[in-house]
Each structure stands twice: as structure tokens, then as C-alpha cells.
Amino acid sequence: MEERKVFLDNRPWEEAREEFLEALKNIGFLHPTPGEKIPTQEALGRVTAEAVYAPLSSPHYIGAAMDGIAVRVEDTWGASEGFPRRLVLGKEAWVVDTGDPLPEGSNAVIMLEEVTFIDENIVEIYAPAIPWQHVRLPGEDILAGEMLAPTNHLLTAFDLAAFLSAGVTEVKVRRRPQVAILPTGSELVPPTSNPLPGQIIESNSVMLASLVRQWGGEPHLFPITPDDYDLLKERLKLALSQADVVLINAGSSAGREDYTARLVAELGRIFTHGVATKPGKPVILGLVEGKPVLGVPGYPVSAALCAELFLRPLVYIKQGLKPPEPPEAQAILGRKIASSLGREEFIRVRLAQVGEKLIATPLGRGAGNIASLARADGILRIPRLSEGYPAGAEVKVVLLKALEEIQATLVITGSDDPLLAVLGDALRKLYPGKGLAVAKVGSLAGLNVLQRGEAHGAGIHLLDPASGTYNVPYVEEYLRGEQVVLVNLAYRQNGLMVAPGNPKNIKSLKDLVRKDVTFVNRQPGSGTRVLLDYHLKLQGLEVKDIHGYEREETTHLGVAARVALGLADVGLGIYAAARAYQLEFVPVAVERFDLCFFREQWENPLVQDLVKVMASEEFRKAAQRLPGYDLKDCGQIVWKNF
């Protein structure tokens, strides 16, 4: 086997970036791109490459500033309410509209409202005019020769209007920085809905191109290059001839077919291979033919982070701009978060404005989970020399969404159900700008989160095995002393999900203890788990006899996916999940799914809007597409203690 470097550097990313920028500065790369002349009307969002001066004054002639009559001041002397003066139209007074050039010989305008037209030839005025009254003099707004905008200025709609008013019809702006994006990997396929096993849909280049565009650059998307050293080399050279910066994605690590580092080392110089971040560690900062070549990892969250840390500054600097600081907010950490010493971790968080507090809750940390980045409200950074933060810590969060949007989003913790997404969708339709986010932790844990004031409500379906009733006994026990309301979301069918055709012939819970049957479970504390245990006990079945009882998923869909993939024969879940995976469904029970709110949040207008949506035609209709639900009590208060 050929020799490979298997250990990467582990440098602080700021240090790596600084060294890289310093090297780029020394070779003159950080000079902004040259200017190109474009029509002023197309320059929105572009950056000036030189100062813009006004060739013309604005206004450029003497004109009326109001609709009215133009007069000679001398002809108006002595006019008053008691002794009006009459002026002859066309000789002593001229009707003018705003913007009309002042007729020769006149030097003031009297407003229409202050004039009476006696007949076609005569007007009457009631006060003398003063020189230049209601007249716009050349240069009042812009003076010829004035600097309208300096170099390196990001052009706004108002700048363009000012330029055009002053006769600037072309403007020299920075050429957009050109960023070549080279997706590489034999496993990659272009976006498709039918990938084969082992094929990975290449979605990073669209994400990276979109980011480059947002930063003001122009992406060049290259086709996928398979793991072929020579082809990649050829494409890299082509990219270098077309672009200011080249980004190779992925192959930046030290795997068997990770060619980027070798290639950059062959053609140029590597400054850094590996930084102390999570995600994003296997990044390459290199220089080939005087241009930066970045190798970024293939996991989408890693790719996004590396682009943010190392590409974004280049795109701004090449435009002559300082990379803007992202907006931040102070938040309170909902739960403890641990992190390894020695690397800076970037954690996606959900933010919830609960009363006065902005609560940050960590989301999934997997580098592959781009959906969690799409859903994240912010990013929490845990420094290299920290092992994390305790629950309740006050932390700074970089915002990915507007605080306004976050504050208009209800966060429902507890158990998840696909119906909640449908409800959130209906909320957005009926109340644009408002939203619903689900932070799924299971029913019981949800009550805990609610207790700590970290969510607006909780979805629960907790069966009390002693009484056979739902939710109320749990609320009374776990939320003792609190003022609480339970609102029904739905009654839903729970059952066993099995492969199409039910090949193992599973008819009831009794079949779970069969030797040839593999089960997949839900996590402890989830309502489904409680339901399972209740029924197992009722039927005298032992959990130790169930093969796979200890294998857990945290959602209904997760359970369904396992069964669909043959990783398990059966799981307990809801009809909607079974249907999404074309599984067969053996009903076991109907359970009640309620939303639980503290009184304080119940009175939150956003929660009241949600309850209105639960009663709406819009939601009822959309919910029909999910079978297995009975909405007869949906939106009704089923219990409250205040």
C-alpha cells in the first residue's frame, strides 16, 4: 500500500487563517479585484472600485420647486389680503409646475394655493414674494465636482439614484470575486431522487455557490470529478485559470482517495492541513499559482463551516470590504453541553424566546446533518480550552435567523408527531411570519423542559398504567404546584409496524417474544415506550424475551425506517410513520396526544394563535392527508387546574 499521512494538523483555526491571510497579503493577493465599468442601473450591491464624482449639479438648472406661478419679486411688492395685486399671465406671471425651468426674468414662485385665477389672463396674489422663494437653485442637492461615494463602498438603491441624478451613467465597480467550486469523489452523483446505495447526492456545491453569491462573489460550478488524480489536476489547473479562489470539496482528509493535499503540495504549497475545530477539522489551506486553493471536507456541515471560516473573508476582502460581523445574541443554555478540550466546537442551537429569556438548546451535532443546520437558529462556539458549559450558563450565540423570526416561533418540546409539522405549516399559512418548531425529547423529558422554562409547550401522550388514563396523572405528579392546561391535539392510532406483506406474520404484542422476531424500541420516557411496557405487563410478557428491546430510536419515523430496511422486523409506532415507509400496520391502541402549557404561556398570544389554527379549516383539511388521527377534540381544553 502506498504511504499515507493519516494524522492531520490540529492548529487553532484563527492562527491558521491569520498565517494564510498574511501569506496571501505578502504576495499581493489581498488587493481588491480590478474595476469594471457597468451601467449605473445594474450596480445594486456592487462595490465601487474608485471614488464616484458628480459630473453634473443637481438640480442642473433654475427650476420651480412647487406648482404655482413664477413672478418677478418686484411685481409683487405691496400685495396683501386687503389689497391684492393682479398680475397679467404671460407677462408678469407664468404658470409653472414643479420642476419647470423658471421663465426668463422671474425670480420667485408663488404656490398655487395662494393664487386666485380671475380669468384666463389675470391672477390675483395676496402677499409679496421674496427672491428665490420656492425656486430650486442648481447644486442645491448635489454640486458638480462633489464626491458622491468613496472607493470600496457597497452601493445601495439610493446611491444609484444619486449617481443618475448627477449624470453618472456608468460606474466602475469591483469585478465579483470568482470562486471555482470543484466537487470531487467517485461516490458523488448529481442531484437525483433515485440514488443507488453507495451513491452520495452532491448537494454541497449548490450550498457553497449560494453562500458565495450571498457574500458578493460569483461561483463557477465544475462538474463532479471522480477520484482520479490526473483528472483532478487538470480541472484544478483550469479552475486556477478562471477563478480568483478555488475550493475543492471533498478529498481534504487523509483517506485512501483523498487527493487534494497531495495535489496542492505537488503544484504549490500547503499552509495548513487540519484545524482544531469540530466539525471541519480536515481543511486544507493552500496556495497554487499565487491563488488560494481550499480543500474542504465532504460532510455538509463541515463544508459550510470551513467555507464560513476560510472562504468568506477572501470573498469580502477581494471586494474591498471588511467581512461583516455576524449578528449575535445573549442566550441561556437550556441543557449542559460537553465538549472535548483541544478543539473549538461549533454547535447548532435552537433558540426559544420564553418570557424574558432567550433559551438555547443544542441540536444534533452530526457533521452530516445538514437539515439540523437548516433548522438551526444560531451557532454556539465552545472554545478550545473549554470542556463545555453547564445548564443555565449565559452564552453568546451567532444568529442564523433574525431575532424577530425566532421570537415569533413557538417551541414545542416533548414528543414529536408528524401532525405537529402539519400544524406548524398551517400556522405559517394563516399567520405569515409565525412558526412552530419541535424540540423532540420524548413526553416525560418534555415535562421537565417545560418545568425549566425552556419551551412554550410540550407534546405528551403519557399513559398512566395504574388508571389507564392519559397525561393528567403525569402532569399532577411531575408539574405539582404549577398552573397547567392540557389541550388535545389528536387521538392517534398506535400499532405494530411490519414489513410489506407481514412476512413474519406478526398479529399482536405476543409475537414480539418469538425467537425469529427482531424488535426496535423507542427511548425510555417516550409515550410509546410507556404504552408498550403497559401492554406487555397487561399481557404478562417479559422484556428480556424481546430480541432488540434494547435497540432504541427517538422518533416514529426512525422506528419505521429500521423496519423498512430490514434492520428489525417490527416496531411500535403511529400509522402515519408506517404509511410513509409503505409498512403494514397492526393497530394495538388509540392514544391521546395533548399539548401541555403553563398558564403563563397559555396566555401568550402566539399560543392562542396556535389554538385558533387547530380549529381552522386549513389545518383540518391538511391533517386529513395523515390517516390514523381523530381530531374530534383537537384544540379543546381537556384539563386545566386554574
Add this chain to the structure above:
Amino acid sequence: MEERKVFLDNRPWEEAREEFLEALKNIGFLHPTPGEKIPTQEALGRVTAEAVYAPLSSPHYIGAAMDGIAVRVEDTWGASEGFPRRLVLGKEAWVVDTGDPLPEGSNAVIMLEEVTFIDENIVEIYAPAIPWQHVRLPGEDILAGEMLAPTNHLLTAFDLAAFLSAGVTEVKVRRRPQVAILPTGSELVPPTSNPLPGQIIESNSVMLASLVRQWGGEPHLFPITPDDYDLLKERLKLALSQADVVLINAGSSAGREDYTARLVAELGRIFTHGVATKPGKPVILGLVEGKPVLGVPGYPVSAALCAELFLRPLVYIKQGLKPPEPPEAQAILGRKIASSLGREEFIRVRLAQVGEKLIATPLGRGAGNIASLARADGILRIPRLSEGYPAGAEVKVVLLKALEEIQATLVITGSDDPLLAVLGDALRKLYPGKGLAVAKVGSLAGLNVLQRGEAHGAGIHLLDPASGTYNVPYVEEYLRGEQVVLVNLAYRQNGLMVAPGNPKNIKSLKDLVRKDVTFVNRQPGSGTRVLLDYHLKLQGLEVKDIHGYEREETTHLGVAARVALGLADVGLGIYAAARAYQLEFVPVAVERFDLCFFREQWENPLVQDLVKVMASEEFRKAAQRLPGYDLKDCGQIVWKNF
């Protein structure tokens, strides 16, 4: 003459807008635009027209999560550092890269770093594996059937990546709201550098189109329609057939050729004609063929404000979005500002971060002055029932620029000089992101502004008539007790500006008292005025004998413009201004232009950067293009008292 309505309504704009939106809601207009399917890769910044569900799980197959070897867990039992186990490649262990499908029969991956390759066939491992270790299971990140984004969601780069990963290759997004923009007015001409008197450059439609684009809409720019009722009617009908909203600019007032109101009344219904705002009063809110038709005034600042108040909400609502709240900041008002009762005034302000305080200083209030809107950092609203605010009032300002940019901008008050713009330009070139703004009030007033802590520095050129020296006596008198430093900017030539060819044969100040000579003056307190008065006194000339002594301009360029236009024969000013207007220049004196800083601001790194720029080659070279300046002491401390 035909009858015309000359008085407009004067309704509170919020009331007018609410009534209008209510009417639009009632006819169903506020429903978001229908959806259109577009490729996911083109959907950045678009808004979902329906919820997006995942057709595929991600990952969609069982794959390696790390580079390493795939193994059967059972084959690894018992391995330890002391008793490694050896596995046969291709039979018990398979080399895999991240993303590779797991070879059949394997159910865990051991990382490359934890494996030793003994030879081509044998690997050694040092610890047992646990099931599914370093394996990615289908649906770990996204589960088929999951809702990836709700309706009315603004799509980000991360959303697009998540969609593609889950096999969503097309997405149904809101059609961009179509906004037709009809510029109208016989005086309008398309952008040009050579307008004739009476021609107004049509710059509003580019500004309005740019705003529409920023809000997510798609502008349709119509050609200029002259003041021709039937042609405008024809164009309006065409626009209504193509667009969701039509904006007619201008002709919205009640002048002779203001046809918009008549036209809207003929074809549909007018809800409001005139709101109680300044600027922006003569706005028309109308409805024709079930679509909103807005008439907005021609002055660019009025047009921008009306679009912001009445068009922006429509563009957002039609996309299914809530119009975002603009960012705001608390500021302290630098000087008293008066406003009339009965209308809400929108005042452009400059913001300066001086020490701990963010100071707001009102800019020009003219509705025609688009350059002042381009330069403004924010907008201060003075409510209808307020007569204004005293100096020092704490006010809320809507930000037009990022606070970060405002905080990196030095505000120099006092006297203006074109060299300061050149200096600011050099600062931006050498320190991207940093800037210099000039708040010209004249030299003496500048010391006052400095005293009140409302600017970082002041430009002054104040001759002490008693001693014949510059600046120091004034600082000692007006800034008594303060720690102050004076840094020279330049020595500049001051002289008389006269028309080309010097038709009145003006040779010295003595010619100013000639009966056939008209003068234009600078405002009291300006250095130029002091200089003039000093020399007049020296030469025994009387101001009462100077025709035009009382006519004042506040800048050198203003004086030059008057002379260039023949509105005056002569004015006192600087060479650069004379040159900009191709005037002849009769030198009268060399004066010293210093920058004055308090010690606290002198120690501000931004001020120190500015001083470095004053010494830079970049600035020196750029300054050479402005003749009449001697930079021998530029950037030198000429006096300090600490």
C-alpha cells in the same frame, strides 16, 4: 381652465395603509402569489409555496462514517492492546472510506488510526468494536416523509443542501411579486450626462426597481410616459395585465399635469390621496381591476419613503412573508430639531459613535436631496403630534447602515474641504471598512459641535484678525480648559472665483464694491467669511457697499456654482472649487486648514489610522489631483496643549 383639486387629504399614513390593506384583504389580493416549480439549485432567497417533504432518507443506505475497516462485531471480540486480533482483509475486514456502503455482513467500522496494516492481507486491531460503531444508518439525518420546510419559508443555502440530500430536485416557490414601475412626466429624460434645462433625469425608477428587488419582488420598468392622459391610461392598462402591483411615479399631486389621481378614479377607486407625512405627502393609494395602483411623488426622497411605507408591505405579503422590522438603535440627538404639528416627519440623520454615545445629527431635509439619503445612516421619525425634540433627547433611529459600519466611521465636523473627501477615500482604500464622513457646519460652529462631544474632530481654518495667526487663538478661547491637538491638513489657496475670461475684470477685493459687480458670500462663522471680513477691514472696504454680501452659500462649491451660473459675478473660495466649475481664480491668501481633536478622540485608534493615511503615498498622490494645496505639514501636530 379645467377644474382641479388643489388640496390633498392629510391622513395619518398608518390609518391610510391599514384601510388600504383591509380593502385589499377583502378582495382576496393579500393571498400570496401562486407557486411555480423551479430547480432546487435556483431557489436561494425564494419562498416556499407549499411544505417540502423528504422523498428520501439521508443517508439512504448503510455506510461508513469514517475511513477505516469494516468488520463483523463478533470477529473483534477479545481484542486488546496486549492481545491484538488479526483479521484477514477481504474476508473479515474490508477497507472503507467515509461514505462507502458497508460490505455485506459487516456491522461496524474501526477507524484507520486504530488499525495496523501488517501486510497486504492482514490488519491488526486493539479493541473490540460495538455494533454500528462509525456507521451511518439510513435516516440518521433526514427521514423519508419528514417535513423539511414549511410553507412561506425563505430558503437559505442550507435549506437547498438539505433538500438535495433528501432527493428534492424541484421546489414549489412563490412567484416573485411583479411590480410595474411607470415613470411619467414630460420633463423626464432617461439617464444622461447632458440634460437640457427643464429636463429632469429619470433616476427614481432604477431606485424603486432596486428596492423592489431587495424586497424579493420583480420590477417591470416601463418607458417614460409624457404627460398625456390617454397614453398613461393605455400604459396603466398594460401594466395591470402584467403585474401584481402598479406604481406610477410621479404626477401624484394635484398639479396641472398630475393625471394619476384622475386616471385611478376613472378606472377604479382611490382610497387615499395625500397623507400626513413629510416628505411623501402627495401619495395615491388606489385600486384598479383588483390590483393596487400606487401614485408616488416625483421627489426622490418622497418616492423612496412612499415605496417604503406602502409598497414594501405588499411585496412581502405577496411572498407569504411578514415584512421584517428594520433594525433600530437608540441615539442622542445632537441638535434641537423642530417639526410641524399635524404630520409625521422622517428626518435623515448621520450617526456618530463618539465614546460611549451614539450621536444623531439631522441631515438636509429637502425631498429632492437623494444624495443626503444615500449618505444617511438612519431615519428619525418625529410623530404627528410632536413639535420636535430638544438637543440631547434620546431618540430611536431606524438604521440604514450596519451599526458596525457606523462605528468604524469618523465624523469630522466644522469646515468642509474637497480634500477631506479625498482623505476619506484613501482611508477606505487603506483600511477597508473604515470611513470618514464630513458634517459641514463651518469652522466656528464645528468647535461648538466638538465641545458638545458630537463629532470626532473638526476641520477649521480660522484666522485671528488681531494676530494674523490661524486656529490656535480660537481653540484657546472657545475650547478653554480642554485638552486639544491641532493637526495640519493643508495650506490652501483662497481667492476670488470669477467667470471664465473674467468678463468683469475683477482683480482684487476692491472690485467687490463696484456697482456692476454682484458677490456671493459664505455663511457667518465659516473661515472664509472671517478671512473676507479681515481683508475687507484691512483694506478699509465697507460690507454695505458689496452687492450680494447678504446672499450666502455654505460650501465652496456652492459659491462656485452661483458664479458659474451667472447668479453672481464673484465669490471667495478655494482653487479646487473654482476648477471644478471651470472658473478663473484670483488668489487672495493662503490659509491653514487644521483638524482639531480632543485628547480623548486623538487616542482613538480610528483617528490614529486617519493620521497614518495623511502621511501615506496613496493620499499624497490622490491629493495632487486637487491643485492649490500645500501638504508640507499634512499629518503633523501643529499645536497641542497636553
